[in-house]
Amino acid sequence: MSGHAAPAPHVVEDYRGVIQLLSDGTVVRSDAGAGAGALLPPEDFPDVPGVQWKDLVYDATHGLKLRVYRPPTAGDAERLPVLVCFHGGGYCLGTFEKPSFHCCCQRLASELRAVVLSADYRLGPEHRLPAAIDDGAAVLSWLRDQAMSGPGADSWLAESADFSRVFVAGESAGGNMSHHVAVLIGSGQLTVDPLRVAGYMLLTPFFGGVERAPSEAEPPAGAFFTPDMSDKLWRLSLPEGATRDHPVANPFGPDSPSLAAVAFPPVLVVVAGRDILHDRTVHYAARLKEMEKPVELVTFEEEKHLFLSLQPWSEPANELIRVMKRFIHKDEGSNNF
Known part of the structure; x- marks a missing residue:
């Protein structure tokens, strides 16, 4: 020996x-660690009056939960749109319990007049992609089963949810996940009937690629999220040995399937001017528009990555919520504004 x-x-x-x-x-x-302090704003996150919430298990096998929020006075007299939200964190960090994201979801439930579902999902490197995207699909499958259950559904959903007006939104990695859920549904790989997904909202989405976009090569002034941070998160979350041109990271990479035949409902893409992902996100929206997909791009020139959840009571957050409200209620008449 x-x-x-x-x-x-x-x-x-x-x-x-x-x-x-x-x-x-x-x-x-x-x-x-240093990252924890950098991503946790030094402020309080007061509850929004009247908003109720509770936690439910959507995947018992993996012990995954989601948090349901409903606005004040919600009940069976009014059917509300359903907003499915995925938190950010580079597919490695984050939870729906994070105080700032919890605050965002309360605001969204109250000000959008919507039932909000905020879901946790498996994180890398313990659970590498596509585990998180599989979990995102499982959330929609769980909601589909709720819609099919009628009176047997969760009481809040049975009383208040309009399953014909479901919207999927996400910030950063959650925006990336929203894109991939859209592709699964729009290509027929994920069946959600009788749900109707009426739109997607990608908020400063987390995309990548081997070739640097200009705003990655020369980061905008004030950008706290750096190319090195982005690269590490992709190395920790993608399958071992994969590059940033993996289809999860780069929807238009050399190995990514064409999206031309994928059916998209309206897509809202929100980009921040002081974000290294600015140019990559603008390129994403432009490519979808070239395919004649219904895409709206909104730019917040002076904001940074994750600006909604990092500063949920800021004026830019207020304006973004107004943009989201217009997007959700645009077919219902001007009395919703």
């Missing part, structure tokens, strides 16, 4: 002290 001990595991990937991937595959997570 050799007297030499096996070498101790060493760090092979470190995301700002928050996530460390060791050489033996162990993942160490910490709330005390």
